[in-house]
Amino acid sequence: MISEKPVPVSELATFKTFSGTPLPLVIEAKPEKANVSREELLHWIAANRQEFETKLQKHGAILFRGFKSLTGAEDFEAVMKVVSHTLLDYAGGTTPRSAVSGKIVSSTDAPAQMTIGLHQEMSYLEPSASFPDPTPDKVAFFCEIEPGGAGQTPICDMRVVLERLPKDLIERFESKGLILTRQLPFTKEAGHEVTWPTMFGTSDKKEAEAFAEKRGWRIEWTDDGGVRVYQKPSPTTKSHRVTGEKIWFNQAHLLHKEYAPWKGDFLGTTPEQIDEANRRRPELSKRFFYHSTHADGSEIMVSDLETIRQTIDKTMTMFDWKAGDLLICDNKLVSHGRQPYSPPRKILAALAADDRG
Ligand SMILES: [Fe+2]
Numbered sequence: 001m002i003s004e005k006p007v008p009v010s011e012l013a014t015f016k017t018f019s020g021t022p023l024p025l026v027i028e029a030k031p032e033k034a035n036v037s038r039e040e041l042l043h044w045i046a047a048n049r050q051e052f053e054t055k056l057q058k059h060g061a062i063l064f065r066g067f068k069s070l071t072g073a074e075d076f077e078a079v080m081k082v083v084s085h086t087l088l089d090y091a092g093g094t095t096p097r098s099a100v101s102g103k104i105v106s107s108t109d110a111p112a113q114m115t116i117g118l119h120q121e122m123s124y125l126e127p128s129a130s131f132p133d134p135t136p137d138k139v140a141f142f143c144e145i146e147p148g149g150a151g152q153t154p155i156c157d158m159r160v161v162l163e164r165l166p167k168d169l170i171e172r173f174e175s176k177g178l179i180l181t182r183q184l185p186f187t188k189e190a191g192h193e194v195t196w197p198t199m200f201g202t203s204d205k206k207e208a209e210a211f212a213e214k215r216g217w218r219i220e221w222t223d224d225g226g227v228r229v230y231q232k233p234s235p236t237t238k239s240h241r242v243t244g245e246k247i248w249f250n251q252a253h254l255l256h257k258e259y260a261p262w263k264g265d266f267l268g269t270t271p272e273q274i275d276e277a278n279r280r281r282p283e284l285s286k287r288f289f290y291h292s293t294h295a296d297g298s299e300i301m302v303s304d305l306e307t308i309r310q311t312i313d314k315t316m317t318m319f320d321w322k323a324g325d326l327l328i329c330d331n332k333l334v335s336h337g338r339q340p341y342s343p344p345r346k347i348l349a350a351l352a353a354d355d356r357g
Contacts, residue, residue, distance in 0.1 A: 151341025
């Protein structure tokens, strides 16, 4: 148990933003405090937990930088346990990942050349009686090894996106709702694929069926060993649990046949790989796809999806990772993505739920 004896928040760090970007709030170690022990750092975070929480809800994301005692997965997990108490498993997700240590996972195992569009983690999950608020409250990232080049994690304030989207588009989404269908293979044939054993966290069909039933999903096993998952209607917008602010909150702009499997370079960027992607797309896009429709089954206008993608592109910001950086996003307020990168790059991720009540 970390002591919460008062330590002023100004004791170890200064607060600023990167010039010209409102996101994230940068909480940077004072030069003379960069070498504080991990224990001292955890104590300081615990003592100022509420203040960090308030700043997180105001800014949407906070970046701890320059604390040299943070070097790996264990340090990351220790900080997150102080910040949030409840760390979550990743089952139910849409990106390939691998476990690292405890509840810490790789941020994504998707191939380096791929751009991952911005999204709030698991915002496609539908509320139900057993999961009234099924999306993680926080998603956090830790930079263990800086990218060789690029590989930023862009972030975007989805309160601002909502303000900037055309009113008639918002009205179409809110009145017609959304439903996600996924087709997942049993084994992986290309780097971007997510298998159903990964998504369900088991390769046992009975256990997968039980997982789906708990979520209220209808599933059909397909002849090639894959599965089709039909979800229930999921949110389009949402009000923040604490601040009450309204947020654009869905992933239709990514989880759609028009975009996933991804266009162009999803097998690589060389001319040969692009040729191969073109040749294999019909076959690959049958074994693995995501598709969002409106809740009545009608197709979403692709022009609406393009408007959403462009609005997010114009609103997002990004910074270059430094080893030891720890970024915490309020997963309702802020979306995140990933830029293509040159190896190496090791970014870890964690999901957390806030204490209720
Ligand atoms: Fe993500």
